[in-house]
Amino acid sequence: MGARPVQEIVAFCQEIFEDLHFAKAREWKAARPGRKVIGYMPVYVPREIVHAAGMLPLGILGGGADMEVIHGDAYYQSYICRIPRSTIELAITGKLDFVDGMMFPSICDVIRNLSGIWKLLFKDKYVRYFDAPQNFRDEVGGVFYANELRELREGLERLGGRTITDGEIRRSIAVYNENRRWVNRVYDFRAASPWKAPSAEVYLLMRAGMVLPPEEHTLLMREYLAAAEAVDRPMRDNCRVLLTGAFCEQPPLNLIKSLEISGCYIVDDDFMLVHRWLLEEVPVDGDPIWNLSRAFLRHSAQTAAKYEPDMAEKGSYLIDSIRRRGADGVIFAAPSFCDPALLDQPMMIRRLEALKIPYITLKYAENSGQMQPIREQSGTFADSIKLWSAS
Amino acid sequence: MSQREVVKSISQLMQKEMIGRNYDRITGGAAKVSSTFVPGNLNELLMCFDIANNLPEINAIQNAMRKKSGEMITEAERAGHSEDVCTYVKADIGMMAKGNIAPNGKPFPDPDVLLLSYTGCFTFMKWFELLREQYKCPTVMLHVPYAADGRPTRNMRDYIVKQLKEDVIPTLEKVSGIRFDIDRLRGYLRKSAVAEDDLVWMLESSKRRPSPIDCYFGGVYYMGPIFTAFRGTDEAIEYYRLLRDEIEDRIARGLCAQTPDGDMPEEKYRLVVEGPPNWTSFRDFWQMFHEAGAVVVASTYTKVGGVYDYDGFRHDPDHPLETLADYCLGVYTNRSLPTRVDMLVRNLQEYDADGLLINSIKSCNSFSAGQLVMMREIERRTGKPGAFIETDLVDPRYFSAANVKNRLESYFQMIDQKRRSGGSAASAM
Structure with a gap:
């Protein structure tokens, strides 16, 4: 694999991205009898436990831009976002028939209720609504969360028909620590030289990590970085933007491409936060459940689905990221009808306005087709930054 | 109006x-x-x-x-x-x-x-x-x-x-x-449980034919004290005792549900309603029901503050903090969709209702996401027809009176057809 050029690596990732039958995950499952696949939705689940059970965590991010939703619209009203309807479409058209269980994290009421729909429609499947604490004290939220992790572990033990040892969880923690290191390297590389790692490529690389086993995904990222560093690509006169709000339903790939074409290098984003949710390495010694719990409480990403107990800290992650990445401005890109992103947005905007950081807002659905208005909006935004910024 | x-x-x-x-x-x-x-x-x-x-x-x-x-x-x-x-x-x-x-x-x-x-x-x-x-x-x-x-x-x-x-x-x-x-808390919780007993009696009074109350439009008034600032007070006990006396009197006189325009002359349709009401056109919305002779015999919105009539919850003064926890955990929208389905199925059967109406609220995903699946599941389990209308809580732009009325009229016709073919509960009158 090491010698593949960037285009080949990206083509490999794109194939995974476009494959709504999840052939790679099916192959993984078929390779050994008894293997199980556990689907999960945004924004975060502790994949380490699933991995430790010998199962494949499979990120489900809806049906994307090209899947025609025929049945799913009969399950949801028009004023509900698109990701649950296309996810249902995936399931009832048999594309998830090999998936043995689904995890629904506590991100919003729509995904929460989708867990109940799954229970009603797919009674033979393992279904886990995964609640995370909104209290971040060790003895309160930490104990609750550790017990939730134990319940998850027990549920997967029943499903898999075997115990999951502490040693196995520690090994999986190490695997995901390593995976996160390389995810962060990719993000750092893109922020340092965005012309060498176009966001559409980085996006596809991360999407591959939703399907591939983490060990394989880590190797893929190493390979991509080596190949991308070696390629000489022209640097455009683009501004540097941070994209936020796209942590659940994903924008069409064309939208990401359009932003860059119109003059905006994306130097940070919140697509697939699960890859970067834990901000520091999780210790591999000691009680692994407690280590995962403390990592969540103390070192996890801030996003709209999490409560911020300290008002002064609200939005600080965004400001920090803008500074760390040297961003010129922010694009708030939220899916239509997304409660977490859209309710959070006015608070974030107030933080930016206080610091005179430029921003634009746009809404999308995973199947948005018309990119011209977005190109015009982001192009104007890029021009205004270049014309009016201090430089 | x-x-x-x-x-x-x-x-x-x-x-x-x-x-x-x-x-x-x-x-x-x-x-x-x-x-x-x-x-x-x-x-x-x-x-x-x-x-x-x-x-x-x-x-x-x-x-x-x-x-x-x-x-x-x-x-x-x-x-x-x-x-x-x-x-x-x-x-x-x-x-x-x-x-x-x-x-x-x-x-x-x-x-x-x-x-x-x-x-x-x-x-x-x-x-x-x-x-x-x-x-x-x-x-x-x-x-x-x-x-x-x-x-x-x-x-x-x-x-x-x-x-x-x-x-x-x-x-x-x-x-x-x-x-x-904590003893002060116990005292209030003791009073809560007394009022809650009468609240449940009120909710269940609509099992009668005719129902003496409307448990959706009327129900939002009846649940006011228990779900706002009065649970745990003597006034709440007094209010629910008075309400009970009124309903007992209505039962004794054989009255149909009370509406803002007086007592319903007859009860033609008995419905269970899922979802909050629209508030911007509340009275007009109610009128569409009672003018057609439709009474709501059970609703999930009357459980929005807490559920008392499904698994027997009452505030327990002997376990004051634990009972507050149980109360919060048992709130209707904090329950899984299969549980919500089960509650509605039981309501349809125990209240001898003709069908389920879902008022789907545009801006409330907690209630709304999944309601179409719930409706199909409930129809399958009960054989009773469901209907679906869409409004909003407090945004007048999303209440289309003509559309809602058309849907309701069609629904009532559907119930009539079901009755003629022997597929639903017999007419009340």
Whole structure:
């Protein structure tokens, strides 16, 4: 694999991205009898436990831009976002028939209720609504969360028909620590030289990590970085933007491409936060459940689905990221009808306005087709930054 | 239509007076004020600290019924709030922008504490993060986990109790300057349970034919005291005793449900309704039902603050903090979809209803997401027809009277057809 050029690596990732039958995950499952696949939705689940059970965590991010939703619209009203309807479409058209269980994290009421729909429609499947604490004290939220992790572990033990040892969880923690290191390297590389790692490529690389086993995904990222560093690509006169709000339903790939074409290098984003949710390495010694719990409480990403107990800290992650990445401005890109992103947005905007950081807002659905208005909006935004910024 | 004279019972007048008096207390300046939410609200606990209970959903409802919410929502949208999100939130933020005037005409004071009871609705968290920026007052989160597997676990209950002990109670002590007295809490909880018994009797009175009450449109009045600032008080006990006496009298006289236009002359259709009502055209909406002879015999909205008639919950003074945890965990929208389906199936069967009507609310994903699947599952399990209408809570732009009326008329015709073919409960008359 090491010698593949960037285009080949990206083509490999794109194939995974476009494959709504999840052939790679099916192959993984078929390779050994008894293997199980556990689907999960945004924004975060502790994949380490699933991995430790010998199962494949499979990120489900809806049906994307090209899947025609025929049945799913009969399950949801028009004023509900698109990701649950296309996810249902995936399931009832048999594309998830090999998936043995689904995890629904506590991100919003729509995904929460989708867990109940799954229970009603797919009674033979393992279904886990995964609640995370909104209290971040060790003895309160930490104990609750550790017990939730134990319940998850027990549920997967029943499903898999075997115990999951502490040693196995520690090994999986190490695997995901390593995976996160390389995810962060990719993000750092893109922020340092965005012309060498176009966001559409980085996006596809991360999407591959939703399907591939983490060990394989880590190797893929190493390979991509080596190949991308070696390629000489022209640097455009683009501004540097941070994209936020796209942590659940994903924008069409064309939208990401359009932003860059119109003059905006994306130097940070919140697509697939699960890859970067834990901000520091999780210790591999000691009680692994407690280590995962403390990592969540103390070192996890801030996003709209999490409560911020300290008002002064609200939005600080965004400001920090803008500074760390040297961003010129922010694009708030939220899916239509997304409660977490859209309710959070006015608070974030107030933080930016206080610091005179430029921003634009746009809404999308995973199947948005018309990119011209977005190109015009982001192009104007890029021009205004270049014309009016201090430089 | 708003000019028509409204027929009100003594209990309704009492309820109106109670709600009005609570607004006078909130705006009076003497009491410390908490803002908190209706689902799983901790009224008994707030009373232990002499804190007045202000409920922003109730304010939004009051503004909607006075036809004021539309301009408030527009105001919030002008200030940058998305047209896609909850209209309760926008009505509240718009109200602030317009002077924050309470229904009694006096300005709301800034709250002394925001009690963020995060129960059954994701939006609550963002709502109070937004308000916190405005009021800059202490904010305390009570995270209530979602009972996804149909029943609360020990872990969930312990988590809530710990938050009460270590965060909520110390914050309320600090805000009020009053030390927590668990025996005072027990006393209030004891009173809650008495009122709750009569509340359940009221809910179940609509099993009779004809139903003496409407348990959706009428039900929102009947549930007012228990889900706002009066659970745990002698007044709530008195109110529910009076309501019970009134209903017993109606039963004795064989009366159909009471409406704003008087008693329904006949009961032709018995419905179970899922989802909140529309508040901006509340009376017109109700009229579409009672003019057709349709009475709502059970509704999930009357469980929005807490569920008493499904698994026998009553506040338990012997386990004061644990019972508060159980109350919060049992709120209707904190229950899984399979449990909600089971509750509705039981309602349809036990109340001998003709069918299920879902009023799907545009801006309430907690209720709305999944309702189409629920409807199909309930139809499958009961053989009774379901119908689906769409409105909003407090945004008048999303109430289309003609569409709703057309849907309802078609639905009633469907029930008639089912009856003729022997597929549903026999006509009441």
